[in-house]
Amino acid sequence: MAAPYTPELNKVHNEKVPIQDSLITETSEMQDETARVCEGLILEGQLPNLNRSAHVEFLQVPLQNRLPASFTGLDASKPWIMYWPLQGISLLDPLALSPADSSRVSASVFACISPTEGGFGGGHGQIAHLASTYAALNALAISQDREAWSALDRKKIYGYLLAMKCEDGGFRMHHGGEEDVRAIYCALASAALLNIMTEELVAGSAEWISRCQTYEGGIGGAPDNEAHGGYAFCGLAALCLLGNPIETVPKYLDLANFIQWLSARQYQPEGGFSGRSNKLVDGCYSWWVGGCWAILEGLMPALRMGSDVIWSKADLQKYILCCCQSASGGLRDKPGKSADFYHSCYVLSGLSVVQHRYKISPQKRESKLGEWSLMWDYEAEDEKVVKVVAANAVGPLNPVHVLPWGVAEMMHDFYAKQ
Numbered sequence: 001m002a003a004p005y006t007p008e009l010n011k012v013h014n015e016k017v018p019i020q021d022s023l024i025t026e027t028s029e030m031q032d033e034t035a036r037v038c039e040g041l042i043l044e045g046q047l048p049n050l051n052r053s054a055h056v057e058f059l060q061v062p063l064q065n066r067l068p069a070s071f072t073g074l075d076a077s078k079p080w081i082m083y084w085p086l087q088g089i090s091l092l093d094p095l096a097l098s099p100a101d102s103s104r105v106s107a108s109v110f111a112c113i114s115p116t117e118g119g120f121g122g123g124h125g126q127i128a129h130l131a132s133t134y135a136a137l138n139a140l141a142i143s144q145d146r147e148a149w150s151a152l153d154r155k156k157i158y159g160y161l162l163a164m165k166c167e168d169g170g171f172r173m174h175h176g177g178e179e180d181v182r183a184i185y186c187a188l189a190s191a192a193l194l195n196i197m198t199e200e201l202v203a204g205s206a207e208w209i210s211r212c213q214t215y216e217g218g219i220g221g222a223p224d225n226e227a228h229g230g231y232a233f234c235g236l237a238a239l240c241l242l243g244n245p246i247e248t249v250p251k252y253l254d255l256a257n258f259i260q261w262l263s264a265r266q267y268q269p270e271g272g273f274s275g276r277s278n279k280l281v282d283g284c285y286s287w288w289v290g291g292c293w294a295i296l297e298g299l300m301p302a303l304r305m306g307s308d309v310i311w312s313k314a315d316l317q318k319y320i321l322c323c324c325q326s327a328s329g330g331l332r333d334k335p336g337k338s339a340d341f342y343h344s345c346y347v348l349s350g351l352s353v354v355q356h357r358y359k360i361s362p363q364k365r366e367s368k369l370g371e372w373s374l375m376w377d378y379e380a381e382d383e384k385v386v387k388v389v390a391a392n393a394v395g396p397l398n399p400v401h402v403l404p405w406g407v408a409e410m411m412h413d414f415y416a417k418q
Helices: 026-042 052-060 069-092 099-110 130-143 146-151 154-163 181-194 205-210 229-242 245-252 255-263 290-299 313-323 341-355 407-416
Strands: 356-360 376-380
Touching: 026 313, 052 069, 052 341, 069 099, 069 130, 069 341, 099 130, 099 146, 130 146, 130 154, 130 181, 130 407, 146 407, 154 181, 181 205, 181 229, 181 407, 205 229, 205 245, 229 245, 229 255, 229 290, 245 290, 255 290, 290 341, 290 356, 313 341, 341 356
Parallel strands: none
Antiparallel strands: 356 376
């Protein structure tokens, strides 16, 4: 159960937002309270500025080896604790990343390699895991440390990815682990970065993803699972890695139902997204759901579905700036919660989706496996859709890899030239 909101936040706005559900439950009361608090913050006045310097300082803590002892509980998440801050800082101020930061990142990432399996574990001496491998490679990509890139054993990593492949087209997260949509996405995104994508690696994966779309229209973690924002992004992005998304996405997903489910994820008056039906808004879905919208917007003109924005970017920006910023630095799930590196990364990535419009550009590269996730362009969003002042602007990103703009392309091309 979510932690209770603090009394001082409950005083922000005293008029109750009416509960829409006639059956009053703990869930409906939490939704009522969340809407009331967020409405009060949003209605307080002028849209606040992004507290850029405080957020950068917050995100630099793990990169400068200043984590408190309490983080020993996240010993199996070391690659993520590098990737999340790097992604967030890159969107806020890429010049804040120093060569020393890159060097420390590379050393930490290489300490997580499993010498027997080839993939990356969550920490030194831990078993290889597809999520850790994805996070480790993303961190190395942002570091732009070409010496470290050259030292990677891509053949061994490919062997590990292939070993995680299941006969039905899915992937398991680790030896003996769960088979789910995250695993497909992490494996294929990693393969694209390293330029090791093959037909053998991807066989049957699109069909497996298609089986994960639920009666609601979203995508679950595995066939017959509940639709979820995180899995929705992983499934959609994986289809963009498997081939020309103009063809793969409508072939393997019921787009009308998918769009309907995504539309239901944005709440009012909060303006943010929930990850599942009957759940509260959460800042991280600014990316997991917002990233789905970024990809779909980029495909709609080619699919002859129009090109208008069909979700409120202005409202999501209000939720992020009014409700997700911590005064002491970092971004959070919602008011009353503490900032953390995970939410900082994905809230800022969601803000990038708000401020930019992405589109697929197949003419950019040769039409072959491993190149499709790099065929994207972007432009600043029209001010009629969302007004962005300079103080609140963040950088663009690759909407499939969740990496700063140009980084995924740079790493892939580094290996393509070898």
